[in-house]
Amino acid sequence: MKRARLIYNPTAGREMVSKQLSRLLTKLEQAGYETSCYATPDRWAAAEEARQAAERKFDVVIAAGGDGTIHEVVNGLASYEQPPKLGILPAGTTNDLARALRLPRDIQDACDVITTGRSTSVDVGKFGDRYFINVAAAGRITEVTYEAPSRLKTVMGPLAYYAKAIEKLGTLHKPFPLRLKTAQGEWEAETLLFVVANSVSVGGFERLAPAANLSDGLLDVLVVPKTNMSDLLQLATLAMKGEHVRDSRVVYFQTDQIEVDTPETLKLNLDGEHGGELMGRFEILPHHLEIFCP
Known part of the structure; x- marks a missing residue:
């Protein structure tokens, strides 16, 4: 069974992810993912958790929150040659990356995008040791x-x-x-x-x-x-x-x-x-x- 790690910002989008967490986990489990989750307690915690997920060979890491949460998760994954696939549940203020990827604004619908399994390879920018x-x-x-x-x-x-x-x-x-x-x-x-x-x-x-x-x-x-x-x-x-x-x-x-x-x-x-x-x-x-x- 494939494993997914859901990393979410509990305060993002008026606590949107926290309120819908049970439904999201159920949806991922029904799609065949052994799923666990982690609520970020402070800044940069998402990056460290994503890094640990890559080390533990998770198949998928899901960033649930705004562009800041996604930024941290990308920084946790991008130093690896073969990082886990990245899923995004947009729950932030502007959700720029989600707009560019044309992801649904509703996080349940965005979760369906992950369970469907279609993905694309994207470029990552780098400045010094930051991505x-x-x-x-x-x-x-x-x-x-x-x-x-x-x-x-x-x-x-x-x-x-x-x-x-x-x-x-x-x-x-x-x-x-x-x-x-x-x-x-x-x-x-x-x-x-x-x-x-x-x-x-x-x-x-x-x-x-x-x-x-x-x-x-x-x-x-x-x-x-x-x-x-x-x-x-x-x-x-x-x-x-x-x-x-x-x-x-x-x-x-x-x-x-x-x-x-x-x-x-x-x-x-x-x-x-x-x-x-x-x-x-x-x-x-x-x-x-x-x-x-x-």
């Missing part, structure tokens, strides 16, 4: 995602991000110096937003990186150079429809690796979580994880 499955980003506006308290997100959902953005409104358009280097050349400018995307859906924008493909072996790089708040809001409106990449105020290209340098101390956002400081090399690991999808 990311969806996005790496920097800029004052990206700090909103991991500075919003988890309890506030449980109570308010997406409104928690808006509340945090209003609090930081005066600094969101403050630029930083950025220097990029790829095999194709170098680029340098004062910058408001730097994004390295692996999928189309980032920060709730379903077409922020419209050419991105989780299995193409490429990173999609989007840069918004220094501009005023009015232009930034205009670009955000265009981004809702994926039309911003044709605007002259935006830099957009694809590459398999990129070196980033800045003299400023700037926080890096990895899949919505704090990922250290922005400086170093981003690269793509092609077809590195097998994920269940519709």
Whole structure:
């Protein structure tokens, strides 16, 4: 019998997984999986539990929660040459990766995707010793995602991000110096937003990186150079429809690796979580994880 380890965030999505746990476990058992579960007590516990599941040769590891939970589980699995297959039950605030994979929003339906057994191999991004499955980003506006308290997100959902953005409104358009280097050349400018995307859906924008493909072996790089708040809001409106990449105020290209340098101390956002400081090399690991999808 195949074994599945369900790793879930008990506070995600207004405690959605906790409330439906019994039904989820029953569904997986009926599909032929010997299933056990683990509720994450604090940050980074999901990564360690996923690592142990890989060591114990589980066939499937299921991440149930938001993009942060998925990020941790990916970091627990990605260092292995033949990691377990990854299942996703989207129960977070934005669920960017689930959107990109076109997973059902209902976690019971998403569980059916796992029991059906269809999967695809996807790329994984790497920065230093950290991995990311969806996005790496920097800029004052990206700090909103991991500075919003988890309890506030449980109570308010997406409104928690808006509340945090209003609090930081005066600094969101403050630029930083950025220097990029790829095999194709170098680029340098004062910058408001730097994004390295692996999928189309980032920060709730379903077409922020419209050419991105989780299995193409490429990173999609989007840069918004220094501009005023009015232009930034205009670009955000265009981004809702994926039309911003044709605007002259935006830099957009694809590459398999990129070196980033800045003299400023700037926080890096990895899949919505704090990922250290922005400086170093981003690269793509092609077809590195097998994920269940519709």
